[in-house]
Amino acid sequence: MVSFNKAARTLAGIAAAALIVPLAACGGNGGTAAPADIPAEGTDDGTEITLWTRSPLERQAQAVVDAYNASHENQVKLEIIPNDDMEGRVGGASQTDSLPDILAGDVVRIPYWASEGIFADITEQIDGLDNLDDLQQGHIEAGTVDGAKYTLPFITDVSVWVWNKDLYEQAGLDPEQGPTDIESFTEQAKAVAALGQDGVAGSYLAGQSGGALAFDLFPSAWADGEAVMNEDGTEAMLDNDSMKAVLDSYRELANTDNGLGAGSKEETGATWTAPFANGVIGVMPYPNTSLNDIFDAEASGGFEVGVTPIAGTSGGTSTFLGGDAMGISKDSEHVAQAWNFLHWLMQSDTQAEVFAANGYTASNIETLQTAYEDADPRIQTINSTIIDGNGQTPKSAAFNEAFNAAGSPWQLLIQNYVWGSGDSLEADNQAVTDILAQ
Amino acid sequence: MTSVSKHPAKTRSRERADATRRGLLYALPDWVMIVALFFVPIVLLIVMACSRWSLMGGNRGWNFPDNFIEVFNHPLLGQSIVFTLEYTVIVTIFLLVLGLGLALMVQESSRWNNVLRTCFLLPSATGLASASLLFYALYSPQVGPVTKILSFFGLMDEGGSVLATGQSALWATIIVIVWRFSGYYMLLMMIGLQSIPGDLYEAARMDGAGTWRIFRSITLPLMKPTIVMCLVYCVTGSILAFDQFFILTKGGPNNATMTVVQLIYNFAFDSKKDLGMAAALSLVVLVALMIINSIQMRGMRDNTK
Numbered sequence: 006m007v008s009f010n011k012a013a014r015t016l017a018g019i020a021a022a023a024l025i026v027p028l029a030a031c032g033g034n035g036g037t038a039a040p041a042d043i044p045a046e047g048t049d050d051g052t053e054i055t056l057w058t059r060s061p062l063e064r065q066a067q068a069v070v071d072a073y074n075a076s077h078e079n080q081v082k083l084e085i086i087p088n089d090d091m092e093g094r095v096g097g098a099s100q101t102d103s104l105p106d107i108l109a110g111d112v113v114r115i116p117y118w119a120s121e122g123i124f125a126d127i128t129e130q131i132d133g134l135d136n137l138d139d140l141q142q143g144h145i146e147a148g149t150v151d152g153a154k155y156t157l158p159f160i161t162d163v164s165v166w167v168w169n170k171d172l173y174e175q176a177g178l179d180p181e182q183g184p185t186d187i188e189s190f191t192e193q194a195k196a197v198a199a200l201g202q203d204g205v206a207g208s209y210l211a212g213q214s215g216g217a218l219a220f221d222l223f224p225s226a227w228a229d230g231e232a233v234m235n236e237d238g239t240e241a242m243l244d245n246d247s248m249k250a251v252l253d254s255y256r257e258l259a260n261t262d263n264g265l266g267a268g269s270k271e272e273t274g275a276t277w278t279a280p281f282a283n284g285v286i287g288v289m290p291y292p293n294t295s296l297n298d299i300f301d302a303e304a305s306g307g308f309e310v311g312v313t314p315i316a317g318t319s320g321g322t323s324t325f326l327g328g329d330a331m332g333i334s335k336d337s338e339h340v341a342q343a344w345n346f347l348h349w350l351m352q353s354d355t356q357a358e359v360f361a362a363n364g365y366t367a368s369n370i371e372t373l374q375t376a377y378e379d380a381d382p383r384i385q386t387i388n389s390t391i392i393d394g395n396g397q398t399p400k401s402a403a404f405n406e407a408f409n410a411a412g413s414p415w416q417l418l419i420q421n422y423v424w425g426s427g428d429s430l431e432a433d434n435q436a437v438t439d440i441l442a443q
Numbered sequence: 444m445t446s447v448s449k450h451p452a453k454t455r456s457r458e459r460a461d462a463t464r465r466g467l468l469y470a471l472p473d474w475v476m477i478v479a480l481f482f483v484p485i486v487l488l489i490v491m492a493c494s495r496w497s498l499m500g501g502n503r504g505w506n507f508p509d510n511f512i513e514v515f516n517h518p519l520l521g522q523s524i525v526f527t528l529e530y531t532v533i534v535t536i537f538l539l540v541l542g543l544g545l546a547l548m549v550q551e552s553s554r555w556n557n558v559l560r561t562c563f564l565l566p567s568a569t570g571l572a573s574a575s576l577l578f579y580a581l582y583s584p585q586v587g588p589v590t591k592i593l594s595f596f597g598l599m600d601e602g603g604s605v606l607a608t609g610q611s612a613l614w615a616t617i618i619v620i621v622w623r624f625s626g627y628y629m630l631l632m633m634i635g636l637q638s639i640p641g642d643l644y645e646a647a648r649m650d651g652a653g654t655w656r657i658f659r660s661i662t663l664p665l666m667k668p669t670i671v672m673c674l675v676y677c678v679t680g681s682i683l684a685f686d687q688f689f690i691l692t693k694g695g696p697n698n699a700t701m702t703v704v705q706l707i708y709n710f711a712f713d714s715k716k717d718l719g720m721a722a723a724l725s726l727v728v729l730v731a732l733m734i735i736n737s738i739q740m741r742g743m744r745d746n747t748k
Binding site: 092093095096097099100117118121122123204213267268270271273405406410411412413416417420 | 498499500584606693695696714
């Protein structure tokens with residue numbers, strides 16, 4: 006009898022223990038460290054600085070860190086966190102006061118992090134930058150809470166339409182002419198679908214990755230001048246005509262044989278860029294940071310890829326100004342050294358050296374305008390989406406819960422519209438609002 | 444623990460006191476474990492459940508009963524409870540019936556039975572997470588054979604995944620659990636079977652009872668304590684199901700396989716990033732489990748009178 010009671014008790018305790026054990030040593034505090042006197046350019050005295058960023062941006066982050074370490078006494082130790090684990094890791098580290106010196110995170114998660122006091126206030130330092138106006142503002146605004154600035158752009162990741170020129174040629178399309186609006190996007194995808202080749206599909210959608218869905222679909226609405234949320238980020242406006250047109254396009258493709266690649270409906274985002282990279286998708290919205298690998302593959306005999314800005318129904322264009330913004334964490338004991346890294350990366354010389362020279366997209370507008378004259382015209386196309394100022398970064402403290410989290414109401418909205426009955430858009434939009442408004 | 448009697452002789456009382464102290468000392472390691480691993484976490488859990496405690500921001504003071512209200516108002520709670528119970532009932536039936544059936548099959552010790560026993564028990568040697576990962580690979584439309592086999596027989600679309608719909612994901616997970624645990628329950632049932640005296644069977648056979656009659660009138664009643672024990676283990680384990688779903692489905696597709704413990708994880712680390720809400724739901728689950736277990740224990744006690 007006794008042993009059973011104990012067993013049951015122990016088992017029952019597992020749920021509780023699992024949650025508690027990692028926190029046993031915690032003493033939560035929400036205050037942010039006020040940076041002491043920091044030289045304008047920070048301190049370079051051979052300190053080791055830790056930096057976290059997420060896995061999709063590994064290639065670019067590694068290039069930045071290598072360039073810094075080669076030219077400075079400070080050494081940055083880069084740690085790559087899987088995209089899905091980022092939130093949990095940051096939360097755990099925050100509770101145990103063990104955040105890295107510099108924390109870079111998905112720009113849509115930054116407003117929440119900043120409002121929870123994850124970062125140190127570096128308003129004075131940011132305002133002291135000579136070229137502040139040249140920097141990509143979306144990443145700075147994301148980390149601005151009540152006038153206090155916490156973040157600067159680390160790596161810019163924008164969405165563009167890409168198409169597979171080899172498949173276009175086989176489908177009888179002009180391989181040099183990508184889509185110019187939603188209608189031509191749908192037509193071209195259907196033409197590739199009609200090839201009927203094994204495994205080849207017109208387009209692809211990460212059906213269960215709210216983050217990728219926002220990244221892919223929001224720009225079309227913005228291109229038409231529509232909004233996806235109100236200005237405060239407390240109300241969803243996803244039932245506008247442009248968004249409907251986009252969703253109708255994908256619904257049509259989902260109902261077409263080979264319209265959307267196998268696994269689209271179940272894709273959780275871990276491998277959403279792989280099918281296009283494998284050359285089996287005709288046309289889709291794509292992150293520019295993943296294009297560098299495809300350009301490399303193309304140079305060594307892979308398929309040719311075309312790049313054009315994402316358009317809406319009327320031919321206007323826009324992009325999702327995504328990627329990682331970075332700030333100095335509340336737990337950093339090397340604030341001056343960390344600021345040295347941030348300050349260095351913001352300089353246009355640095356941006357030209359680590360981003361432009363490698364074919365990556367800079368987050369300094371001046372660099373984008375001047376340092377890419379010899380670059381691949383497709384990279385210039387990508388840069389133009391940032392320079393033209395049409396791009397946006399959605400900002401809401403509840404963005405993660407409403408859009409990014411697994412099973413989020415935004416994910417359900419897409420699932421219902423594209424693969425489901427298609428008649429619950431208004432109710433699903435309201436469900437997103439319910440989360441945003443809380 | 445023994446208590447000191449009221450009017451002892453002096454020397455005796457000292458002896459008793461010594462014995463008590465010794466007894467307490469012997470029990471001490473056990474108590475340290477219980478306090479450190481059970482009471483302290485429970486107290487922390489209760490504090491957390493009654494506080495505004497976010498993942499990033501830490502403890503920001505009392506807010507009872509806000510966390511509980513938010514938990515009970517959450518749209519996924521009802522759905523996850525229903526799903527967890529559905530999963531628990533199916534898994535428990537499969538595991539208990541299979542466990543008993545396998546145990547009856549390999550009860551007699553012979554060379555073939557020994558081989559069979561080992562085969563049945565072998566999956567229990569893998570961790571649940573490893574087993575889930577193994578099946579994740581088997582179910583994957585890219586690398587696994589399951590999709591190819593099923594689509595060859597026309598049972599599913601080419602390139603589809605068995606984890607794509609709620610129902611098929613549920614059954615795919617049940618297969619993992621049955622594969623992983625049926626050997627373990629077979630072992631527990633076998634121990635129960637071997638404790639039934641052989642002469643009872645002999646007597647029944649001499650009275651002319653058939654196989655079915657023997658099973659119903661001797662095996663089943665005498666197996667009741669074992670079966671109830673397995674039931675407690677199985678129900679508790681299934682209600683706390685997490686690893687398999689976390690690895691195979693992450694609660695998807697579209698929250699269709701969200702168990703209660705997954706929801707706790709979701710509250711804490713994904714959608715809400717609110718440890719207070721997660722702790723509140725943990726507490727609710729803990730209380731529910733205590734009630735369910737005490738009912739099951741009562742079933743066992745009646746039998747052992």
